[in-house]
Amino acid sequence: MLTNSTSSRQTGHAFYNDAIQFKNSTNNGRVISFSTTFIFEIVQKYPSSDGHGMAFVISPSKEFRGARPAGYLGLFNDINTGSSSNHIVAVEIDTFKDVEFDDRDNNHVGIDINGLKSIISASAGYFPAGKNGTFKDLKLKNGDPMQVWVEYNGLEKQINVTLSPINVTKPDLPLISLRRDLSPVILDNMYVGFSTSTGRLTASDYYILAWSFRMNGEAEQIDLSRIPKIPQPSQEIDREPNAVLEVLFPFILFLVLLLVSLAGGLLISRKKFIDVLEDWEVQYGPHRFSYKDLSIATEGFEERKLLGGGGFGTVYRGVLPTLNTQFAVKRVAHDSRQGMREFVAEIATIGCLRHPNLVRLLGYSRHKQELLLVYDYMPNGSLDKFLYGQRRGMLNGMQRFQIIKDVASGLFYLHHQWVQVVIHRDIKASNVLIDSHFNARLGDFGLAKLCEHGTDPQTSHVAGTLG
Known part of the structure; x- marks a missing residue:
């Protein structure tokens, strides 16, 4: 579980412990081919609420100090998004339409480089295997596990992203394909993992159920028989937020007033121990x-x-x-x-x-x-x-x-x-x-x-x- 619906405006990260070598002396500074596949599941607690999504990330660090939640997906903030100094490549699974980042809709997959304005994106879906497969839409927040493949060919300098339900054969055609040399972005050694965030009113749980990664070859296939079952939301709790608030509001109001009065006295008594924050x-x-x-x-x-x-x-x-x-x-x-x-x-x-x-x-x-x-x-x-x-x-x-x-x-x-x-x-x-x-x-x-x-x-x- 990366993030859950118990609190708002949180970020979650899960990264492989060690840095991985993406370049070597024999490749003349070119990024080596790599392949990864993972299975994710998004559980939406309330029908009227929207989460913000998640991303597979290649980053020079496992820590994202100053990164913001919500639409920033726990990767960037309003100052550094779009900066070439980030050296971050991400494949976003976006479930919220952020006009600020030119999102196409609230149900899409995109390739991001150093920022949140996707270089290329497409509405979630897949082309079933076979010559005459017509495009089928997918709802990212339908609560079903889905599989993603991210594959980069270092010789052709092309990255492909494929999405499908786990109960179908891997599609022959990728959902999105981008021809771009990642060598200027990816450093010699990088970390790989996942990032996600919740917003002010979010109520979704984000899970990574399985993951495989490989340099210079095809990622190992995932054994679907070993995919864990995630906890199902309680029916008693699974009510609209407004209905819950109507019942709890009088009690919450009383509790807030009590806490404010107590905090006021505490702050006065401890004022001499508090450092005043300057603008910087x-x-x-x-x-x-x-x-x-x-x-x-x-x-x-x-x-x-x-x-x-x-x-x-x-x-x-x-x-x-x-x-x-x-x-x-x-x-x-x-x-x-x-x-x-x-x-x-x-x-x-x-x-x-x-x-x-x-x-x-x-x-x-x-x-x-x-x-x-x-x-x-x-x-x-x-x-x-x-x-x-x-x-x-x-x-x-x-x-x-x-x-x-x-x-x-x-x-x-x-x-x-x-x-x-x-x-x-x-x-x-x-x-x-x-x-x-x-x-x-x-x-x-x-x-x-x-x-x-x-x-x-x-x-x-x-x-x-x-x-």
Whole structure:
């Protein structure tokens, strides 16, 4: 189950755990052929309600920070939809007509690249196998399981999408077919899975009942005898929302008034512990960690958790007990007038970037005068330790060359492939982090500057680190 009808405006994701290699050196940067098939079922709780749909997704990350529910399908938001920096290919199974995204109807299948305006789409249906098969319509929300095939031919650069009920032979003709080279969109290593979302009044359950995926070959056929039965909705609950509300409204109104009065007193008593959100935090608020959680994770910023420091401040290693995940926390130096500006610049810049050779920003935190940034933990530390510090001489020639290529790849993305040009302005060995596989990632975007492609960055002074 990806999402259910118990709450509104939620998102749901289910991805294969490991990244899959879509390109290799023998293919000259071309995406390898792939094939997938899956069986889904949409259970509509109320006849008068509409869900928003779901999508099969190929993405550089399993996390979609800032993504919105409803028509955004848990993949994008109103700022990044349509951006070439997303590197997302999706096949949407759409059950809601969003005029904003030029949807053809509330019952269609489409191919999306980096955004929600489908490159090509068609009303749901199929061509039965055989020469004289006439098109048969399908209702996506009829509560019956259906099967989808998504197949990409890397040589012909063509993607086919086929849909049918599970009790018929796979159609010979695809529902939609698009000739498009996916190599500029799909990176070397990507994640595959599913995404869906609910809206303000949605009342549908979304299920993936079976799934098969294969690179450079045909996906394994699904054994229909092993398809699970989904829970059937209760007849007592399966009533129109209006009828339920008529019965519950007086009780709900009383409960709301009681809660408001209690909350008012609680807010007054705790006002001194609440941080006021500034304008920039409203935009980046979903990335905010609580200061208490970060303090616990770093054992009160214990000295033995210290990873390093510099002009920007200090970096600590932390572990969130609930996730058992290691991360790095940078306490930004704020004893200068530039402290807050650099802090906001880093959130606004790297918080939107997604590339395997850039350090991933997980979030931030503020508490009084404390400014903190949370990153993926890089177990091998920074490159300067291998060049000048205690680990000097430990890199062989192959590793050095790979690090150079990784940094170049990250810079090429910043300068040419994101929606804006990002000028880092502080490239140095201490800002290049090395992961557990000795891949390099560029970090510390506190001095970064943005400009539009093809325009003058209007740099008026020297920035970066002297020497």
